[in-house]
Amino acid sequence: MSSTRDRILAAARANQPAETPLPPVADFGGNASLERFTEVLASIGGTVVRLAAPGALAATVQQLFPAARLVASPLFSASLAIDQQTPVDVLADVDLAVLPVEFGVAENGAVWLPEANMLHRALPTVTQHLAFVLDHRQLVATMHQAYARLPNGPGGYGMFVAGPSKTADIEQSLVIGAHGARSLVVLVY
């Protein structure tokens, strides 16, 4: 008796049409400016803040999030050490995560956050507030250019994050802070 796998593959083979070509995907160019990125991110509920100097990160974070008690970050000596083994109950109390991102996408305000930058896979969504740190030279115009930046694939886990968590499931009223971060700031240096 053949397996379900073999039966599905055989049915696909028997029923699929004659092969059609796979088109190449062009790069449509576009605007990769920080102005565009800033404008789009603002339209989806996020904020861009320019860092005066790379060394000003800790002080800027302190200034922007004075109430954040438990802060996790690989970029400066934060108040909470998080790694892949951190238990759920500790993660649950994180107020703020400050994480480096690889690049931003100007057309939609998204940034690429690979697993290596997360400390723990749950940190970017379990934290109450989120700050990303982005090099202003690392901006692309579109998602085509974004995926071209990942020649070795997306890694074990990776995400594009565009703004804070949101929902409009109740009468189409936009509410920021559904399950993930309640606010999102991109600190640009």
Added chain:
Amino acid sequence: MSYLTHASRAEAFNLDHERTSWHDETLWFVRQKRDKAVYAVPEFQELRSLASAIKEHTLSRLDHYLAQFEAAALANGVQVHWAADAAEHNAIVLDIVRKRGATKVVKSKSMLTEECHLNPYLISHGIDVIDTDLGERIIQLRDEPPSHLVLPAIHLKKEDVGDTFHQHLGTEKGLTDPQQLTEAARQHLRAKFLAGEVALTGVNFAIAETGSVVVCTNEGNADLGVSLAPVHVASMGIEKLIPRLADLGVFTRLLARSATGQPVTTYTSHYTQPAEGREMHVIIVDNGRTQQLGRPDFRASLKCIRCGACMNTCPVYRRSGGHSYDFTVPGPIGSILSPNIDLKKHSTLPFASTLCGSCTDVCPVKIDIHVQLYKWRQIIAEANHLPAAKKWGMKFMGRLLASPNAFKISGKLARTGLRLLPHGLTHNQTANAWAIARELPEPPKQSFREWYQQQAPA
């Protein structure tokens, strides 16, 4: 066995005029947001053509890409399962949950698991399954199916949600503020996420070359569930495949713009390998899809990326509500998918359309939805599933319109009859459903043919 028709279900929805108007206007507003986002992308039409061609190519080599995806996923340490139908899918999920000795399952939005009726199955086996998307949670608490692909609770008003949360989450009676209701759900669901033992997700895209599955959400519920629970189970239909990672450049630009007018979903998450010491499973489901692939007129329906744009634009969907379709996927796309599953049960759905073609115009992967609706109508007629009045009416009209003489005589009779017969007879709503909400125009004194014959030759 007889089934309720789309029209009779729509009639029930229409009893509340105010809500019907609200539903209509709200979804049209979403359509307008879609337009604004689409017009801001100069190459949008090229992207639609690309997306369509990529999906068509994938379907034409589906066996190859399924095998490629499986091999890549296995190499990534992902456990791959195959399910021919809903029963097999559900049994696989239960087996994974039981092997972990788990009872607490958190689920992010997945139309496939709705299609398979996974929740009632798991609950009947003692598993506590919680929908974590806000809209999905609302309708789960109310024991209702979703009424839209991406806005599952769009049939409800904030007062309904307030009542439901008061009853189930203990919020204050009469609370209707969406911000406060969402906060209550956030607190309630946080506890569920933190306790989750198995996380279930759907799949928006599966990448053959990398073996990754991609899930798009705005709330972050998929990521929160998956990254906290020890086990991730992702359920995907075979049509979710795309060949290359680069193809996501096309689809992520189309999906959210078409769905809600956002430039992209908040989270576009790529799951390729389980975290160390954790499990990731992918269940590849057929459930009628290879059969649809074998129907040349209808296989293009498998290109669908579930954006919901065809619903938001459909004049019938907007005024009849998602529940009137009585199928997991409502609206125009559901009306071309459902007859493949059960032609008789869903025989009225392809008629729930004006064939205006607006669905086809907005479809980001260029499915010829209204053409397929028309083709299903012919198949339904041939299979003798038309109601008697429509069947004989069509036969009669077919004869009449084929004969110039009969057309001439009946035109004359109709023009005279409409003038002389009482309104209650010409617009009898029992015999003539067309007249329920419509008035015939004033009959002209003569036909075009009569007028033409009176004109002097040039």
